[in-house]
Amino acid sequence: MKSISDDLKEVDKIIREQLNSEVALVRTIGDYIVNSGGKRIRPSMVIIIALSLGYKGIKHHLLAAIIEFIHTATLLHDDVVDESELRRGLSSANSIFGNAASVLVGDYLYSKSFEMMVSTDSLRIMEILSKTTTIIAEGEVLQLMNIKDPDTSLESYMQIVQFKTAKLFEASAHVGAIIADASSDQENCASIYGRHIGTSFQLIDDILDYSGDSETLGKNIGDDLREGKPTLPLIRAMAVCSKKQRAVLREAVLSGDANLVEIVNIVNDTDALQYTSKLAENEAREAQKSILNYPCSKYKEILMELPFMFLNRIS
Numbered sequence: 001m002k003s004i005s006d007d008l009k010e011v012d013k014i015i016r017e018q019l020n021s022e023v024a025l026v027r028t029i030g031d032y033i034v035n036s037g038g039k040r041i042r043p044s045m046v047i048i049i050a051l052s053l054g055y056k057g058i059k060h061h062l063l064a065a066i067i068e069f070i071h072t073a074t075l076l077h078d079d080v081v082d083e084s085e086l087r088r089g090l091s092s093a094n095s096i097f098g099n100a101a102s103v104l105v106g107d108y109l110y111s112k113s114f115e116m117m118v119s120t121d122s123l124r125i126m127e128i129l130s131k132t133t134t135i136i137a138e139g140e141v142l143q144l145m146n147i148k149d150p151d152t153s154l155e156s157y158m159q160i161v162q163f164k165t166a167k168l169f170e171a172s173a174h175v176g177a178i179i180a181d182a183s184s185d186q187e188n189c190a191s192i193y194g195r196h197i198g199t200s201f202q203l204i205d206d207i208l209d210y211s212g213d214s215e216t217l218g219k220n221i222g223d224d225l226r227e228g229k230p231t232l233p234l235i236r237a238m239a240v241c242s243k244k245q246r247a248v249l250r251e252a253v254l255s256g257d258a259n260l261v262e263i264v265n266i267v268n269d270t271d272a273l274q275y276t277s278k279l280a281e282n283e284a285r286e287a288q289k290s291i292l293n294y295p296c297s298k299y300k301e302i303l304m305e306l307p308f309m310f311l312n313r314i315s
Helices: 002-018 024-034 041-052 059-082 093-097 099-118 123-146 154-179 184-211 232-240 243-255 260-269 272-290 298-314
Strands: none
Touching (some): 002 041, 002 059, 002 298, 024 059, 024 093, 024 099, 041 059, 041 154, 041 184, 041 298, 059 093, 059 123, 093 099, 099 123, 154 184, 154 232, 184 272, 184 298, 232 243, 232 260, 243 260
16 A cells, blocks of 8 residues: 555554564564565554544554554464464464464564553553454454354354454554544444454455465465364355255365365355355445545545455455
8 A cells, every 4th residue: 555655664663673572582483474474454454544534643653563463463373273384375483483482472462562552542542452352362262162063153153253353453443543533423433444344354265265376365275164164155055055065065164174176166056155255245335334424535545445455356
């Protein structure tokens, strides 16, 4: 995003300063993760929301760095739980440095993010972000409870999406509005925007796990299925496919050991990908609607375009 490139450089500067631990392994793993090609989507949302509402200070850089630390900590923990080998198209930190080191550095990043929050001098921001980290953790546990459960419902899965993915998008937008001294209505609109765009983002990832490539997705295709995670395309496919196909899909979720080509063929035989894409598009449109009353600016234009930039990943 060229219009905020200077802001993102400032965010990266803060991230590097805060990773300057006396413990070498913290620096090594932190640098590896932070410099591994992340798109900085959530930090960018903090910046764009704040600027769209007329913010003129520099605290949005600190807040964006805090959000990136929270996100990075969740990635480190996720990859250990999921036994992932790829992250953002590169070897995951746990596959290089080991599970113990990854978990501990993830803990460090969480702790560092809370230390940085104190510098915002805002109890509201601390309250929002502390609640957010709690909800993300709950989402991780909910997902764990649904691993290898072929009877996971649409409602249960969408709750995981809301907790595990959409919540940090929501918080990113919300704190961006807070530091801009936005009205309560504008704050609420920012939260709604972040929630919808985060949901859409996750649904697109679900589609790419069956129709994308490793370079686009940043992890091995079919990883969710191998890990026994029944994401929306699979849940939808099981709801509408034939009895014989359903038995194959159920066994794939239960075992986590499936012929990916066969599973993809079954998913493609149904409307599962189109169904998921439609829901993602609906979420994108709801995100746009939530900020229609924001003041006109180049930053509002970016916010209006952003949801469909994500959708373009599957087109």
